[in-house]
Each structure stands twice: as structure tokens, then as C-alpha cells.
Amino acid sequence: MADLSRRALLRGMGGLGVTGALAAMTGCGVPPAYVEAADRGSPDRSARDRTLTFANWPLYIDVDDRNKQRRPTLDAFERHTGISVTYTEEINDNDEFFGKVSPALMNHQSTGRDLIVMSDWMCARFVRLGWVQEMDRAAQPQVARHLDPLLRNPHFDPGRKHSVPWQSGITGIAYNRKKLGREIKHTADLWQDDLRGRVTLLSGLDESFAMLMQGNGVDITRWTADDFHRMTDRIRRLVGKGHIRRFTGNDYIKDLDSGDVLAAQAYSGDVIQLQADNPDIEFVVPEEGAELWAESLLIPDLAEHKRNAERLIDYYYRPEVAADLAAWVNYVCPVPAARDVLASSKDKERAALAEDPLVFPDDAMRKRLVIARDITSKERTEFAKEWNGIVGL
Numbered sequence: 040m041a042d043l044s045r046r047a048l049l050r051g052m053g054g055l056g057v058t059g060a061l062a063a064m065t066g067c068g069v070p071p072a073y074v075e076a077a078d079r080g081s082p083d084r085s086a087r088d089r090t091l092t093f094a095n096w097p098l099y100i101d102v103d104d105r106n107k108q109r110r111p112t113l114d115a116f117e118r119h120t121g122i123s124v125t126y127t128e129e130i131n132d133n134d135e136f137f138g139k140v141s142p143a144l145m146n147h148q149s150t151g152r153d154l155i156v157m158s159d160w161m162c163a164r165f166v167r168l169g170w171v172q173e174m175d176r177a178a179q180p181q182v183a184r185h186l187d188p189l190l191r192n193p194h195f196d197p198g199r200k201h202s203v204p205w206q207s208g209i210t211g212i213a214y215n216r217k218k219l220g221r222e223i224k225h226t227a228d229l230w231q232d233d234l235r236g237r238v239t240l241l242s243g244l245d246e247s248f249a250m251l252m253q254g255n256g257v258d259i260t261r262w263t264a265d266d267f268h269r270m271t272d273r274i275r276r277l278v279g280k281g282h283i284r285r286f287t288g289n290d291y292i293k294d295l296d297s298g299d300v301l302a303a304q305a306y307s308g309d310v311i312q313l314q315a316d317n318p319d320i321e322f323v324v325p326e327e328g329a330e331l332w333a334e335s336l337l338i339p340d341l342a343e344h345k346r347n348a349e350r351l352i353d354y355y356y357r358p359e360v361a362a363d364l365a366a367w368v369n370y371v372c373p374v375p376a377a378r379d380v381l382a383s384s385k386d387k388e389r390a391a392l393a394e395d396p397l398v399f400p401d402d403a404m405r406k407r408l409v410i411a412r413d414i415t416s417k418e419r420t421e422f423a424k425e426w427n428g429i430v431g432l
Contacts, residue, residue, distance in 0.1 A: 074145075079341070092151065144170045154352070159332055241304045326407070
């Protein structure tokens with residue numbers, strides 16, 4: 040099991056950066072770097088060149104406990120298919136990686152990678168720019184059969200034609216029930232007087248806004264600019280009153296563990312790790328709902344081994360393979376059928392994961408999970424400026 044939060048590495052910087060600069064360009068009369076569908080593909084070398092280059096985040100695949108260089112599920116794929124995979128852990132930040140590959144993509148050049156994993160809000164930019172290829176779902180029967188229905192139709196990619204979730208998770212609320220002395224059921228419970236100065240929110244705009252809007256009763260699948268401004272007005276007032284202790288990255292983990300903070304906007308995958316050391320920590324999906332997110336697999340334009348990449352994606356949607364991956368990374372598994380595989384395990388720890396709602400959300404929790412409409416390129420500059428002014432970035 041990974042001993043460092045994977046989601047902790049995913050915080051988008053929330054500011055302009057490379058992506059904001061691109062958005063600003065496209066809004067000022069400069070032709071956007073859009074690539075037409077006909078120009079995205081490259082002659083596929085998969086049949087004669089049985090290789091694949093796969094760029095992922097650190098700590099996001101199973102590793103052999105005795106040999107850290109071995110990745111059991113990936114090794115099995117190579118044996119089964121004869122495809123040699125060059126696996127790199129080079130993605131540490133969405134914006135940073137975007138900056139690394141965008142010069143090639145906007146100039147219709149290969150990135151040298153056949154498969155990458157991006158947070159869904161960043162996937163939205165790749166899809167809008169035409170920087171990723173449509174997958175041949177007919178060649179991916181496992182994905183077609185086993186992908187969680189909750190993840191099938193994000194606003195940015197209806198039908199998941201260009202993206203497939205690698206892992207998923209929930210942005211909700213973690214709190215120390217014993218020290219707080221009460222339950223938290225609603226986002227508004229964070230604003231009660233007994234939490235003044237003892238609550239934190241996530242600093243990243245893309246990570247934080249959806250749950251906060253839901254707390255105001257907003258349908259985040261179709262939120263508006265007015266909804267956003269009402270949310271930021273409320274948060275600004277709470278900051279002014281000293282109610283919100285600070286805005287954080289993954290360092291809320293230390294604050295919760297030490298007791299300096301009693302409640303925090305948090306990622307489900309972090310809480311599994313926290314609970315192992317502190318059983319008083321609970322995770323809640325507010326009654327108004329919470330955001331279901333994913334980091335998704337994409338095949339960049341001009342990838343030379345598209346068919347090999349599609350085969351690897353489909354392989355990880357076999358329930359037994361998805362179960363092995365879920366048992367190691369401990370995020371929400373995008374393959375619900377993997378639950379039965381884990382439940383039948385003779386290993387007690389693996390079997391217990393099948394009953395963990397933070398890996399396989401139960402029916403009651405699933406009814407409250409929604410994929411948010413993403414922030415468009417036109418909205419991003421204004422909204423990031425407003426949010427960063429509140430957060431202090």
C-alpha cells in the first residue's frame with residue numbers, strides 16, 4: 040500500500056500558468072492551438088513494434104513488496120501480450136506536465152508518449168484542444184462492460200470516447216468525531232461556531248469549488264457564474280471572520296492527525312491512510328452531495344502505439360486486475376466488479392477492502408456523488424483570480 044497520498048500530488052496550481060496563458064491567448068483573438076480530428080492520428084506501429092510508453096504519477100500502481108522495481112500487474116500484462124512497457128513516473132503536477140507536452144501538441148508533433156494519466160479537469164482541456172485521440176471502444180470490451188456507470192458521461196467527454204478512468208475518488212469532509220463531539224452531515228456544519236479557526240479547505244480551485252457549491256444547493260453538473268460568485272462571497276466572509284484556519288494542499292493530513300484542525304475538506308484516499316493510524320477520523324459525503332473525480336488515461340495525438348495503449352487500458356478493466364490495483368492504491372475503484380474479487384479473497388485485509396465505502400461506495404453514498412461541470416477556458420482566468428485572492432496565492 041502506498042504510504043504517501045497520491046491525491047496530494049494532484050493539486051492543480053489554480054493560477055494561470057501555462058494553461059491560463061493559453062486560455063488568455065484564445066480569448067484575445069489569437070487562433071487557438073486546436074487540432075482537428077483528422078490530424079490527431081499517426082500510422083500505428085503496434086503490430087510490428089510491440090512496445091508502449093506509459094507516463095503516470097508516482098505511487099499509482101502496485102509494487103512488489105520485496106522488489107520495488109517490479110510492478111506485478113504491469114509485469115503480467117507484458118507476459119500475457121508480449122508488449123514491452125516503458126513506465127515512467129514523470130507526472131507530478133497537472134500544469135507542469137501540460138507545460139512539458141504542450142509545445143509538441145500545439146505544433147502537431149509527437150510527445151513520445153502513448154499513454155498519460157491526467158486529472159479530469161485537465162483532461163477537459165486536452166479534449167477541448169483536440170490533443171487526444173478517440174479510442175476504439177469496440178477493441179476494449181472490458182472497459183465497455185465494467186466501467187462504473189457513475190463515471191461514464193463526464194461533461195467534458197460524453198461517453199468517455201477520449202478518456203478512461205485509471206482511479207477515482209471523492210472530495211468530501213474528514214473530521215475528528217471524538218474531539219469535535221458531534222457528527223458532520225452537511226457542508227454547512229463546517230461553519231458552526233465550535234469549528235471557528237479549526238477547519239481547513241483545499242487551496243486548489245478545481246479541487247475545492249464543487250463541494251462548496253453543493254453546500255449551497257447547486258447542481259454542479261450545470262453550475263453558473265452566479266453560483267460561483269455566491270460561493271466565493273460566502274467563503275470570503277468566513278475567511279474575514281477567522282473561521283477558516285487556512286487553505287491547504289495535502290498538509291491537512293498533519294493538521295487533522297495532530298488535532299490542530301478538527302475538520303477539513305479532504306480526499307477519500309487520504310482518509311483511508313489516516314484511519315489506519317487514527318480511528319477517530321471519519322470521512323463523510325455531505326447530504327447535499329460531493330464531487331466524484333477521476334484521473335484518466337488518455338492517448339495523446341500522434342501516439343505511435345495506439346492499439347497497444349488501448350490493450351493496456353482494457354487489461355486494467357479486467358475485474359481481477361482492477362482488484363489488485365485497488366488493493367494497493369486504495370482509491371475509489373472504477374471497476375465495481377472488482378469488489379466481488381476482493382470479497383472472495385482469503386486474505387482478510389483484501390477482503391475487508393470490499394466493504395470499505397471509500398474504495399467501493401455503497402448505494403446510499405453513490406446517490407450523492409456527482410461529476411462536476413468543468414471550468415471552461417473562458418471562465419478560468421476570472422475565476423482563478425477571484426479564488427486565489429481569497430486563498431492568498
